[in-house]
Amino acid sequence: MPVLTRLIPSPVVVDIRRGALDDLSALLADQRISSNGKIAVAISGGSGLKLRDHFAPELPGADWYPVSGGTIDEAVKLADAMRGKRYDAVVALGGGKIIDVTKYAAARVGLPLVAIATNLSHDGICSPISTLDNDNGRGSYGVPTPIALVIDLDVIRDAPVRYVRSGIGDAISNLSAIADWELSHRETGEKVDGLAAAMARSAGEAVLRHPGGVGDDDFLVTLSEGLVMSGIAMSISGDSRPSSGACHEISHAFDLLFPTRAASHGEQCGLGAAFAMHLRGDRAGSALMVETLRRHGLPVLPEEMGFTVDEFVQAVSFAPQTRPGRFTILEHLDLSDDEIRDAYADYAKAIGS
Secondary structure: OOOOOOOOOOOOEEEEEOOHHHHHHHHHHHOOOOOOOOEEEEEOOOHHHHHHHHHOOOOOOOEEEEOOOOEHHHHHHHHHHHOOOOOOEEEEEEOHHHHHHHHHHHHHHOOOEEEEEOOOOOHHHHOOEEEEEEOOEEEEEEOOOOOEEEEEHHHHHHOOHHHHHHHHHHHHHHHHHHHHHHHHHHHHOOOOOHHHHHHHHHHHHHHHHOOOOOOOHHHHHHHHHHHHHHHHHHHHHOOOHHHOOHHHHHHHHHHHHOOOOOOOHHHHHHHHHHHHHHHOOOHHHHHHHHHHHHHOOOOOOHHHHOOOHHHHHHHHHHHHHHOOOOOOHHHHHOOOHHHHHHHHHHHHHHOOO
């Protein structure tokens, strides 16, 4: 008998609006996540601590766990602290690092996760992947998708605007990642999951072509939904392929080669995506990305992130080593350093630098 449908791991609740956190205790009870309020809440030392003061009276049965960094050791420490406490669920209240740490810890102790994003810096808020620092640099770990996701636009507006800008770069880089996935299908026979690709592409296009800016609620909702759809696309495909190609390889290279100077994840991915589109000969697509990035105040040249052209060439050359086995335009072209430098000169000229 043919398989007529498939189950897609996704949150049972996605609540994106102003004042969404005002209904947090009701959401936990109504969705039967925790009717008695016996939950663990992982928080950051910044925005999380401020929100704790606000929500502690509403969640009298909660235990609060400060998280100090985005490392695998911190995730294991959090899991060990929660073990045996008979919680109904774990709530991650903070930015990307807090959510990634808590996703891993929740998986380790077998508890459902409620993700409450306090910024929109990248698409990890709803993905089945935790990106954590380890002794070898940084690793990606498979975890369950959050059972619920809450994004309060009032909280997002209180976060530094650079976090929203970072999310924009990460979202539109989907378009380059999908192009790499399709290239791999043509050249290596790698299977493309059409539904995952469609969701990731739709998310990127929605953000790319939205006329609004970071101060508009409608744009923030579109960006939030795009980041959520990107995460679900990864759940569908079972890996990061719908949202990670040459763009992310270049970003990871910056992280590994220049760990104390790296820009935000989304800034690096946005620049990487625009350059990768140029490499594959899609000059119109690259130009549209550059136009959108510039309009939102994101860098389109390495100098705008504090890197020299030589350092950019070094990062692009090193990038394929960050994802062994992944086939992108970088692996396809296999450019020498001199060829990368020439391609960058063409890119910089094309975008009118």
